[in-house]
Amino acid sequence: VAQLQWGGRFTAPPDESLLAFGSSLEEDLVLAPFDVTCSMAHVRALRGGVISDEHAAWLIGALEVVAREIDSGAFAARARAAGAEDVHGAIDARVRELAGAAGELLHAGRSRNDQVATTLLLYTRDRASSAGATARATAASIVQRAREERDAGTMLAGCTHRQPAQPVLLAFVLIAWAEQFVRAARRFAAVGSIAAEVCPLGSGALAGSTLPLDRAGAAAALGFTAPSRNALDAVGNRDAALDLAHSYVRALVDASRICEELIAWSAPAYGFVRLADRASTGSSLMPQKRNPDPFELVRARASSMVGAYAGALATLCGLATSYQRDLQETKAAVISIVERSSSALDAFGRAFDAVTFDRQRMSSTAGDGYTIATDVADALIANGATARVAHMLAGAAVVRAESLGRALDESDVAEAAVQLGASDIHAPLTPEASIAAKQTAGSTGWAMVGDQIASLQDELTHLSAGA
Amino acid sequence: VAQLQWGGRFTAPPDESLLAFGSSLEEDLVLAPFDVTCSMAHVRALRGGVISDEHAAWLIGALEVVAREIDSGAFAARARAAGAEDVHGAIDARVRELAGAAGELLHAGRSRNDQVATTLLLYTRDRASSAGATARATAASIVQRAREERDAGTMLAGCTHRQPAQPVLLAFVLIAWAEQFVRAARRFAAVGSIAAEVCPLGSGALAGSTLPLDRAGAAAALGFTAPSRNALDAVGNRDAALDLAHSYVRALVDASRICEELIAWSAPAYGFVRLADRASTGSSLMPQKRNPDPFELVRARASSMVGAYAGALATLCGLATSYQRDLQETKAAVISIVERSSSALDAFGRAFDAVTFDRQRMSSTAGDGYTIATDVADALIANGATARVAHMLAGAAVVRAESLGRALDESDVAEAAVQLGASDIHAPLTPEASIAAKQTAGSTGWAMVGDQIASLQDELTHLSAGA
């Protein structure tokens, strides 16, 4: 039978199958280092009057051994072999083995409830920090590509509804992608702050403790601003961990949108993107295949994480306040979301770096689909047409040109000028001219895109400094 | 580097991290025996003119070895050590090791696309069958308890909105629970049928094959009714696997509702249920605790599986027809739902068997909360009152009795009779009388509950016979 931390009043041993069903060891082993840190802080809290300095030294020594065993992998093997219920119990059991009589004191004044709540916050903080770093690195990498593509002057037909809309710089598109990772980085930073606010340790099962625990000391040792305010709330509160999961899901949803574009652009019909061999996969049947698998997997991961997050929230719906065992499923769900999303975000960055853009091909199609029609309309407006009349005249020109199988040209502008009773209207008739004509801040104009790159770079530097 | 099944046109090796990210081995190892079965059928298809009998014998021999290695666990260890991309590739690689030159022929005329689709169907059929058996066994166990509790005459206050509604037999409640597992069993049976309809094997990557494969023979060997009708549809179709996942989710949602009731009834405020020590857990802090953990975990599992299923469906939304790598995430999601739901359904049945009802306590509260008020109203209706007048008079009687701190009694009926201008109205005034007065089929009346038990038993026998 496993090493259980409870059972004083039980007369029959647990059903082995149900015990196995109830075990969360596989899901929460990832929390091991954070539990050790949390336990060390609890020793600090106990030293405030509950245990002697000698006992405290024994406990710290044992926890240091456990920390090393975790690093080496020995701890996980041992916990699995022992059939531990969860990582928290496994660490407690190992400390008792290592610290002798002192080991029995570690759990004084705490319950698994405040222990789990605190450990989850430490984990949340750690992952929020590394996720922020990943998001910033990906944004920086995209911004660097934007800089290169702006210098190269790469253009394409910007689309809405997947239909050509207006000519834009590829750098302009890349900046739009980078913005999403910047916002993701900000969200991760906010989660990190929330997870460092209040420390549940010392809340006991739900009511606090009769022992003189030094909660403030423990909270400070763990880097929290203060001990939590209300024990009952503290032991059942999973807000920070949910915020982390949610931030990951949102980051992945954003990434999935970029994946979709890169997958589409990898198809020969576009031919805008070539993914290096190292990031592509082939087919066991079809010898010619080069598939953009990492982007497909990240795209799908986003969808399944959306569902997983809904599932995690649903476990909380209608759950009575304080600790219910249902929270074990919530914990496992959150950890799974975090770890699976984290590997997907890493993979995205790695695969993105394997992307090469076919500048020539992209630029050569920037005018396809009559993407300068809006420029023609704008020129008419600038010469006195209302928005609606300009829209109508430019639309008619497109229909005419399309039927003739040609692009819009000077003759169309002249024809519209006649209709307007104006003369000598000039409109940008090439993608280059169209882009050059953009003059609003935030637009795809060459100079504006330069400003956007500089501004993004500044923000990333600032975010990194604050992290 | 892992044993890849593709790569003829690649000049650079895959990025190790991306390869690891793309691996589904951990998720799909559970499919190993079904892939072997599928591969054996493919040998059958190849024997129709593509490979010699001798080669076929070599392949079958190798596959039989793999089957034994799967049973012993040796295969999983080997596949992990080899860094296999997925279970399908790992089996293919092992066959090539074992069957020499013949091994190279196994993949002729098939793609991983039709292989995965077929394997998933075999897995679906297997799990649908075992899930059906579990659902029927749980239903049978509950029906047996219903029989015992009917014999014991256990009553309780049936509730809606968690408020006492009308007195019912506990057996009647148990039957309502059993009904849900009967419907679950029927749904699993339907999934089993769907998964045995058409066999994708021989569909190739998406277009069929130029080789003279004996598709009909392979389909028959695998127990399918026929080969699938359209190859492109067949390789991307995950309907049966989704149906299985959905049926599991629905079964768990039903189980979660019973869990909620058992958890509530385990609280001392009700004291209706005692869960045996073997299925309870304690607290590391609070010595007196006996917690109904298995029911809490099953309840939470239902919620997280609802989310997981939504995630699986979301991976399919807007996905182009035929095979996209996103389907790997769908596959992993479906397998995870099936395996995690399956262990939860098993745990539910096991924990349910550890439940004891406190018959005395339940029965003694069957009349609390004025549960016979409806019987009083019905008596008034039977004596000429309209439904609304009866409702009003009985409601007033409740208010009066409540203010006096007593139950409804003869004086209330007499008072209502006066209001109606009727005389000599008789109403059931005890839970026993209330239950006895029910006369519609399906009601909680003693005889009717007996009929329900018999009918359920018949249906279960019939379902088992058909399974």
Place this chain on the structure above:
Amino acid sequence: VAQLQWGGRFTAPPDESLLAFGSSLEEDLVLAPFDVTCSMAHVRALRGGVISDEHAAWLIGALEVVAREIDSGAFAARARAAGAEDVHGAIDARVRELAGAAGELLHAGRSRNDQVATTLLLYTRDRASSAGATARATAASIVQRAREERDAGTMLAGCTHRQPAQPVLLAFVLIAWAEQFVRAARRFAAVGSIAAEVCPLGSGALAGSTLPLDRAGAAAALGFTAPSRNALDAVGNRDAALDLAHSYVRALVDASRICEELIAWSAPAYGFVRLADRASTGSSLMPQKRNPDPFELVRARASSMVGAYAGALATLCGLATSYQRDLQETKAAVISIVERSSSALDAFGRAFDAVTFDRQRMSSTAGDGYTIATDVADALIANGATARVAHMLAGAAVVRAESLGRALDESDVAEAAVQLGASDIHAPLTPEASIAAKQTAGSTGWAMVGDQIASLQDELTHLSAGA
């Protein structure tokens, strides 16, 4: 204050805001005709000994009036003006106005619980039937297009991972699409059957009734096979309605996949599809735009319905058996899914009919991306190469041809033959030849596609006959 059906024991009026919050009238007005049908059957049940024939005639007369008012829209206006709690109460109130003293008898022996459960089943059956018809009609329409495109010989490069895989007939792709609607139609038919099994009417609030209701008569009048077996189960069971919602969601997910393809094909990069003006929308800014909005909206609807279904299931997780008010949210969610999905499925069919395929453009690209490489490999296998060697040789040929900017040709086959030490190998080197070479059932071969069309047509005829 609204016309409430309860309140005998209440001394204070309801809070108006909470009453409004609790009202489900807007969501359940769509159930009105089904409640009338249900109520008529309840009159039939009451005539079994509870009410006189004269009273029954009055009630039936009143219900017929309500039915006409529902058709004309007058009922909805009246119910809204009266601030009715839900459609069931509104109909009851209207019957009392119309039928005088008899009106007060309608609610005898029933509760809103069995009334709502029955009404939802009638609604479910109706919508399952119309959804089945829509699915069959859409499938038939697609099959008809497949027939036309087969006759026209339209080809394209079949894709996996959005990368060209093998040449296929457009008819073959269309059949794959039709298959999904055929399966959807079968699912809707199964739901219709489930919703016609057992009738909850006469189950009362949860315990059955003391009145001699003719449950069997009522069930038969409503087209059910039998009365439900257990009243408690019957009033809380939402399985059929959930099945309907689920079937709709699945049908939409399938449709969303076709939408994705049609949207991609509408882009000039593909140029395979033109959506008629009547189904396209433009831009308020960009005069040239023609956007495939209906397909985008259907695609997004699928995703949001996946979430809505998860939400509906989540309302049931951990909900105690029998009726809880939470089921009102479940009911509203199901109705919303059904109605919103139904309009999306209709729109899909309508928009699909506005699609024209550019046969010339499609066919001309069927060989792009080396889609015949698999045929080359198959030819090598047929001449003695193993699958892996063939794959390697064909892959090398693709790399060589790609570097030379040309298609695979005879020289590549000859070169591979040399490597194999074989002579005189013939491989299909055009899309037409590739398609012609397919010989397995279910493949894209011309004759096989003809078989598929005929078989699908048969199945559709059969399904329509059974509906």
Place this chain on the structure above:
Amino acid sequence: VAQLQWGGRFTAPPDESLLAFGSSLEEDLVLAPFDVTCSMAHVRALRGGVISDEHAAWLIGALEVVAREIDSGAFAARARAAGAEDVHGAIDARVRELAGAAGELLHAGRSRNDQVATTLLLYTRDRASSAGATARATAASIVQRAREERDAGTMLAGCTHRQPAQPVLLAFVLIAWAEQFVRAARRFAAVGSIAAEVCPLGSGALAGSTLPLDRAGAAAALGFTAPSRNALDAVGNRDAALDLAHSYVRALVDASRICEELIAWSAPAYGFVRLADRASTGSSLMPQKRNPDPFELVRARASSMVGAYAGALATLCGLATSYQRDLQETKAAVISIVERSSSALDAFGRAFDAVTFDRQRMSSTAGDGYTIATDVADALIANGATARVAHMLAGAAVVRAESLGRALDESDVAEAAVQLGASDIHAPLTPEASIAAKQTAGSTGWAMVGDQIASLQDELTHLSAGA
């Protein structure tokens, strides 16, 4: 036919059914006032050099008329009658009617893309503000109740796993509830800040504009910190609206947990809570019923909103960057979540105010279920026992007392003392003493609860000041 804002190149009118399907008017009418505000700011942007002051005055005048028509309801009626595609088009059309030639200028330099993005941000900011106010008011109301119940000394058995754990003050539980609304208020405040950062107006369809729009002026007029940095990102970014929806969902999930507790406590088995008549509902069949419907509906609403949010995110998964029509479904989903959650949060607060606690009943059961066993164990620890030994001895005492049908008493402490070889151990043996013995910050001790109330009150005052 509706008043469409596009169509210059179309030769056939839209299909009426598809147009109706594509209309979002019913969903986005709630955005009307925000679109007017946004349009006024666009006039400001145009005045920077595109239109004359006179035209601007005409436009502002027209928009003021529209604003009044929105307030009076006339606008909605008119838009519905006109069959408008969405609220944005309807306002544009009305302005053209009202402002004559000037009306045609309103849409110059903007697209529905930047218009919708900006309008949604204004809506988000407004709702975030009102949601924050609701959350703070609910928290304040609960804190006030905590103050009263602390003064009254109301106790209860704090539970985990729904099993009695330790005696706590009701005020302590109420504080835990209030904490959740305080966190919700902070989240809403953060959303409000995010929604005020950058203004998309002037981004055009995706590329910016060739017209000299005063973006900075428009942004300032609308209360944004700055214009958005990248037009393509700005038109497709729904982050703030999603954040708002998410914050609502999380607030509702928290509320659902309190609902569950109040529903359970309303059952006679607990009898802790009485919900006033004005917030209760009855049964159409059972005269005695008083159901806590508002709490059931809020609980269910939480679950369905979790699903709806997942659906909203799923519409974004794999969606190409920039505007796709799918975002219309996202918009409708977000609005629906916000409005439905908002009414649920309001209802929760209103129903909570109708709750009365039965102080006597609660307090009298605070010791039931051996809730002081932990205090006994703590006393043993304080006298030298290890946590595990203390746990074992206290557990044994519970088993013994339970078998004798009595509470823990001095004899149990004495017996444990003997086992420990200690003498004269004192343990709190009543709920009052147990609560009094708690000494950690955050615990249920009387003084600590006072501190918690004061601290919460301070935070609420601070939050209100910042709002």
